[in-house]
Amino acid sequence: MASSNGNDSSAQQTVTLRIKRQKAPGEAPYWETFKVPYERGMNVISALMKIRLNPETAEGRKTTPVTWDAGCLEEVCGACSMRINGIPRQSCTALIDNLEQPIVLEPFSKFPVIRDLMVDRTPMFESLKRVKAWVPVDGTYHLGPAEKISPEMQQIRYKYSECMTCGCCLEACPQYNGKSAFIGASVIGQSYLFNAHPTGKNLKGDRLDVMMGVGGVVDCGNAQNCVRVCPKGIPLTDAIAAIGGQVTIHAIRKMLHF
């Protein structure tokens, strides 16, 4: 079928993967190595699919198939996040040809492991509730057309609206971890997205209250890792700067009660 470009690996016959596994939440992790046959154009997902067809370690020991999270396999759903050779990213777009072997797969470290490479990212969705990441429409009944929006503003909003809540930005962030309160770049990006909408901005004050509080935008340490790992290339640091500015104005307004 369609050919894959990239580095030529046709000489490679097998792909070696080292996978950090964990049997259940709270249990100690362990490592297993797998070898799977190479196929043109394959990605980390298809390597994992090959493992489950014959769940055996490289040493020939029978084991359980590896559990991982996946959905669309075309990088629009955000499900298949993991650390691949140390980098947080989507495993669907991680092409074997472009990866150094053995390919090391680990679950995200900033979220509780459910099993193997699958983690619980519920806190990310909870944060979206905190900043009211929505447009407060009156209802779904017909109210006529919405306000016009310039193509320029549409392009800015569209970029932030591509956020899949995949968690790469949080995994890469030195300020975000199980102990800190920092809300993280993705939610700051979403706050910016909705503050930029003609109706969404009606909740701007509520969002900025959260951004002003503990774990808000001031907790950002400006490491800029988020923007480097975002699979969708979302300008998260721009949003952090913009929200920072909005928070300053919001704080002054609150202080002066207007």
Place this chain on the structure above:
Amino acid sequence: MSKNIIVIGGGLAGLAATIKIAEAGFHVDLFSMVPVKRSHSVCAQGGINSAKDMKGEGDHPDLHTTDTLFGGEYLADQPLVQDMCYEGPKIIDLLDRMGVPFNRTPEGNLDFRRFGGTLFQRTAYAGATTGQQLMYALDEQVRRFEADGKVDKYEYWEFLSAIIDDDGICRGVTAMNLWDRTVQAFKGGAVCLATGGPGLIYGKSTNSVINTGAANSRVYQQGVNYANGEFIQVHPTSIPGADKLRLISESVRGEGGRVWVPKNPADKRHPTDIPDSERDYFLERKFPKYGNLVPRDVATREIFDICVNEERGVNGENQVYLDITPERSGQTAEALERKLGGVLEIYRKFQGADPLKEPMKIFPGVHYSMGGLWVSPVDDGGQIKQMTNIPGLFAAGEADFQYHGANRLGANSLLSCIFGGFLAAPRMCEWAASHSKEADQAIYDRELKRQNEINERVLGMTSGSENTFQIHKELGEWMTRYCTVVRRNEDLEKLAGKITEFEERWHKIDINDTAKPANQSFLWTRALWDMLQLAKAIVKGATLRNECRGAHYKPDFDLAMPEKDKMGIPTDTDVYREFVAALEAQNKTTYKPLPPKSGEEVAPEFIDYMTRWVEKEKTWNKSTLATYKEGDQPDISYLPTAMTVEPPKPRIYK
């Protein structure tokens, strides 16, 4: 009165239903195998149709209706399609109000583009990730209701069964927590399955890994009829991968993308070095009127024909070029990036080549199921729109069967999902309010026990020699080979036999894993059985349907329209309708050909064709209804299509 309603599935249909139900003051328990934001609707790329006529072309919901019915070869439910097309513009306005970042014109209006099966610019879009953007807008509204306590989400929970009382009424569901395998019974005044399509039955498809169709199969096995299962859309343009087939949106052609192969199949030059004069733009050549934007079933058959029958695929492989380079599409790279960014990015990331610099290489891939759970098209005589034949159990979205007939037009699925969800919601509320009598606790306990027993049985499958994923891989290969673009009865019979063999092998699976948390081998094994049951319904429907209609093509039953240039066939397809009326008027039972009154001269071959066509319509314009029979092939019956909006005519896109 029961104020709790259950929605299964958090894609566009499920979220649309949830919002309307919560808005009506009912509480929703929303179940999804994945966080709802990751539902398969995010994969829709090109856009959503509505005849808002914002390009001054004179578009109208009636024209949208006609295109949809014609595109689906008159198998869709006509009044519902009409209602959907009339609601389209309002739905777009609502999505716009919810903040969907639709692309804009310089004035700030919604931009629209062309899609297949229409001559109008009718498709609103947000880059080339329209599904994702619509999903997020609805997801955000649901999160708002969730924050208000009006919706409870059960994410990473899988639907196992409907709970049906002794009167045959659905009273709730059983579902399983995928992280710890707990099974629970949930009470609901009404239940809606918005569980999408069964693409994974075909192994590799454009679908997400969650699209097994298992939920639909489970209620089918509980007695819901499965309708038009044989109508599986194979999308003309996808890129084959080791793990899936990745969709390359029809919007690429909507923005000027052109499909071609070298005129000389042995031409080994780089595609950009092949001049136009040595390229065969075969869709434009064969369909001068619609060109590259013929409906999907037509484009797919043509590409398949070029590659498989004529052996003219690029480099001798099953692939053709799709050319969206600025030189060939007539748009600037900047404009293409703005309108198609998402899909261009997919090609770059997975194929390592830039579609703005060289043509993409694509081939058709299984994409969508027009068929699905039978739901009522009317509110009449005890029937309720979007409700299945199990009272209290509703379905919407790709999971139901009635909006797309034999072939779905691009950018109609997002519309039908939202429309279907909106249609189901108030009816579910009304049903829940009028069936408020508390059901006996015993029915919940009984179903819970049954599901736990199934789990125990599957967990006990540890001594066999078969691998559950291997059987699925083979099922996919067989289904793709024998039940997609071209279907032959002898192949379909072979396939049915093979599925029975897969069922036998299923019993010999070693699940390789008995652990409690997130045991995907165990979950897959349960779903695989359900996929096999649905596969049987698809294959039997296809076997019995001895005709060609939309996506269902059997060369042995092709009526073979006479060549236009030889026959002087009327190009105005309404002439055909006039012809049919003349036939009808003459005799209801035997059709003696009469020439149309329009004055066009008609060849006898054409009269002969039309006579056979009318006969075929009389025999086959009906929906297939599969009824599950345990341990056997399904029973197949048929439902006639109501032609209340417009009568059919032969489908010509020349």
